[in-house]
Amino acid sequence: MKNIPATDFFIFDLGNVIIDIHYPETIAYIKTHVAPALHSRVDQFYLTDFHLNYEKGLISTSEFRREVRAYFETNWSDDFVDHLWNSLLGKIPSERLALVQKLRKKHKVGVLSNTNEIHVNAVYQILKNHHGVNNLSDLFDHVFLSHEMSLAKPDPKIYRTMLQNLQTTPERVTFFDDLAANVTAAKQLGIHAIQVTNPQVIFDYLSHV
Template identity: 30%
Template sequence: MQNIENLIFDLGGVILTLDMPRAEQHFTALGVKDYNTLFRSGNVSSFFKDYEVGGISDAEFLEALRNLAALPLTDEELVAAWNAMLGHFPEERIALLSKLKNKYRSFLFSNTNALHLITFRKMYTDAFNGNVFDDHFEKAYYSHLLRMRKPDKESYEHIIRENNLDPSKTVFIDDSILNIEGAEAAGLKGIHIKPGTSILDIDL
C-alpha cells in the first residue's frame, strides 16, 4: 500500500474471532429469555457502553447484567457467559501481524472491557507459547483504559496526537462501518473488513 506508514487494527472480528451464537447459547442455558432483545438490539442498555469506557467497575457491571437477566445468577455464571463470545486467534492472522510489524508502525484500538481483556490476553498466551498479545503493537489501546470508545472522533484524535501520526499515512482497519466512518472523520484512511473477508484479504 503506497504512502502508508502506520496501521491501527481493531481486535474483535479482525484479529480475534467472535462467537456471538455461543454467547447466546450460554445465556439461554442460564435461563435468559429474549437474548436478542436484551443484548443485541440497538437499544441495548447504556451500562454496556459505561463498562466499555471504564465508567463502572466489574462488580457494578455484573450486578447490572444480573438485573438485566432478572435471574439470581452467580458472578461465575455471568462471567463465563459474558466471555463466551470470545472466539480464538487464527494463527495465520497472528503471523500476518508479525510480518506487518516489520514494515509499519502498528497499533491496536479496541472497544472492550476489563473482563474480556483478562480473558483474551490469557487465551493468546496459552495458545502462543506464553507470548504476550500486546507485543504485536507499538501500543495497544483499550477503550475502558483509554476512557474513550469508537466511533467517537476524539478517541482517534487522541491516538494520532499521542503517537505523532500523520493521519493521511495511517490506515485504520475495523469490521464496523460506523467505526470506519469515525476514523475517516479524524482524517484516517479506513479499510472495512466485510463479512466473509479477513485481514488476510487486504493488500498491505
C-alpha cells in the same frame, strides 16, 4: 499494497479482525440461561447504558456484574457472569498474528478496540494458552483499549486521542475494523480505514506489504 500512501501505522480492531467473535451464538447461549419472558432483554443487552459504560471504563467490573444480575433478574456468580460474557470470544488464528509480525518488521502496528477488563483478561489467556504470548503489548507497538481511554468508537475523540499518542497525522495511518460506523468515523478524520467484512480482507489488502 493497495492505495496506501506513506502509511507508517497499521492499526487493527480486535473483534472479528484479530480474534473471532460469535455474537449470534452468544445471544442464543445467554437465552438458554434466562427466563423466556426476558429474552428481549438479551437482544438489547449490548445497547444498554451499563454495557456501554463498562466498555468506556466508567463502571468497574464488580459494578458491571451487579448490573448484569439485576438486568437479567438472576443470582449468577461472578464466575458465571464472566463465563457467559466471554462466550463471545472465539479463536485467534495464528496466521493473523503472523501477518501482524510481518508488518511489524517495517511498520508500527497497533490495536484500537472497544473492549473491557473481563474480555481483555480472557484474550490474554487465549494468547498465553494457544500462542505463548502474555499480552497484546508483546505483539503490537501500540495498544489502545476503550476501557482504559474512557472513550469508545465511533466517537471521533478516540481516534484523535490515538493520533495524538502516535504523534502522527491521519493520512499516515491505516485502520481495520469490522463495523461500518467505526470505519466511517475514522475516514471522516482522514484516516485510511478498511472494513473487514470477512477473514480474508486483511490478507488480501496487505498481500504486497
